[in-house]
Amino acid sequence: MIKAIKGTKDILPDSIGKWKYVENIISSVFKYYNYSEIRTPIFEETLLFARGIGEATDIVGKEMYTFEDRSKTSVTLKPEMTASVVRAFIEHSLGKKHSLNKLYYISPMFRQERPQAGRLREFHQFGAEALGSSSPLLDVEMISMAYDILSGLGLKDLTIKINSLGTPESRKNYTQKLREYLKDKKHLLSGESKERIDKNILRIFDSKIDNDIEVMKDAPLLLDFLDNESKDNFEHVKSLLTSSNIPFEIDASLLRGLDYYTKTTFEIISGKVGSQDALCGGGRYDLLVEQFGGEPTPGTGFAAGIERILIACEKENSFVVPESSINLYIVCLEKMLISKAYELAQSIRRNNICVEMDYIGRSVKAQMREANKLNSEFVLFFGGEEYSEGKVQLKNMKNGTQELVKIENLVNKISGD
Ligand code: HAM
Secondary structure, eight states, X not given: OOOOOTTOOOOOHHHHHHHHHHHHHHHHHHXXXXXXXXXXXXXXXXXXXXXXXXXXXXXXXXXXXEEEOTTSOEEEEOSOXXXXXXXXXXXXXXXXXXXXXXXXXXXXXXXXXXXXXXXXXXXXXXXXXXXXXXXXXXXXXHHHHHHHHHHHTTOOOEEEEEEEOOOHHHXXXXXXXXXXXXXXXXXXXXXXXXXXXXXXXXXXXXOOOHHHHHHHXXXXXXXXXXXXXXXXXXXXXXXXXXXXXXXXXXXTTOOOSOTTOEEEEEEEEETTSXXXXXXXXXXXXXXXXXXXXXXXXXXXXXXXXXXXXXHHHHHHTOOOOOOOOOSEEEEESSGGGHHHHHHHHHHHHTTTOOEEXXXXXXXXXXXXXXXXXXXXXXXXXXXXXXXXXXXXXXEETTTOOEEEEEGGGHHHHHHTO
C-alpha cells in the first residue's frame, strides 16, 4: 500500500471548508490593501534560493528539496516565495510598469524538516511582498495585514515581536563584537556553529543545540549596534504600530532564519500551538533585488503558515465554518425517468443553482435521507401523476411547504425570483 510521503498531508473534503474559509479571509484582506496576486513556478533553479536565502542558513544547508533534472540542471522545490517573487519582479521588469508593486500569494512550499505538529515537509504559505518603497508605512502594512487576517480568523492569543537587523554596515560592526565575544568560547560550540563563525556568524543563533544556546545567551545584541537609518525606520515603525493600536513587543533575539533581511523584522507568535509557535514572519529586504542583478529596489514582506494557523484556530475554537448546503435535490420517483431527471438537473445547474440527484440506484426513501444529509433547500419529486402535465412537486425544506410547480417555472421558484 503506497502512502503519502512523511510530512505531507491530504486535504480531504471534510476539511476543505476550513481551508476555503481561511483562503477567503486572506484574499479579502489583501484586496482591501490593494495587493495583486502573483503565482510563480513550484520549482526554480537551486542557485536562486541558495543566493537569496543564504548558503549558511538551515533552509539552504539542510532543508531544501534539491535534485538534478534529466538535463542535469539543479532545481529546487520552493522553500519560500520571496526569492521567487524578486526573480519574477526583475525578469518581467515589474518595477518599470509600476513604481510600487504590492503583491500577494498563497502557495505550497517544501522544506525537508523533521515533521511534527505544525511542521511539515509540504506546507502552505500565504504572504505579501511590496517592492519599490523604503517607507516604514509598508513595514507596518505587512504587520497590519498579517494581524488583520489572524484576528479576522478569530485568533486572540497572539504576540507580535519586532526587531531590527540593521544595514550590512551596522552588522559589520556588530559581527566584530560577536567575534570578540566568542573568541574564548569557541571550544564550547558545536562543530556546525564553529564553522558558522567564519561563514555567517549570525546564524549561530539559529542552533538548536543546548551548548550553543547557552553560549549565545549572553552574546551582544544586534539591536544595540544599529546605524541611524535603521534606528529611524525602527522608531517610525514602533510609533505607527502604537498609533494603529497594534500591540507589539521588542525581541532583540529575533534574527529570522533567512539572510536577506535588513532593518525591521517581525514574527507573530501563537500561545496555543506548542513549540512551532511562529504563525508568520517577515521584514524588510532592501538589498535583495540588487543582489539578484536588478535595479536597486527596497522591499518588505511577510509569509504565514496556513497549517499552523489552522492548529491555532482549532485550539482557540476561533471560527465555525458555515454548514455546506445545496439548493435542490431531485428525488427520482420512477427508475425509468432517471435520464430525464438528469437532463433537468443539468438545465437547472446552468442557472447557477446547485443540484444533486441519485446516481447509485437508491430507493426513494434513501434519496430523501441523502437530500437531508446534504442540507438541500428544496426537494423536487420527479415523476408521479402530474409529471405528464409538465408539473412536479417541489418541497421547501426550510418551511416544510410543498407545491405543484410547472417544470419551466422551477428555476424562478428555486432562485426566489
Ligand atoms: P519563514 O519564517 O521561513 O519566512 O516562514 C514563514 C512561516 O511559514 C512561518 O512562520 C511558519 O508559519 C510557516 N512555516 C515555515 N516552515 C514551515 C514548516 N516546515 N511547516 C509548516 N509551516 C511552516 C519566510 O518564508 C519568508 N519568505 C517570509 C518573508 C516574506 N519575509 C519577507 N517576505
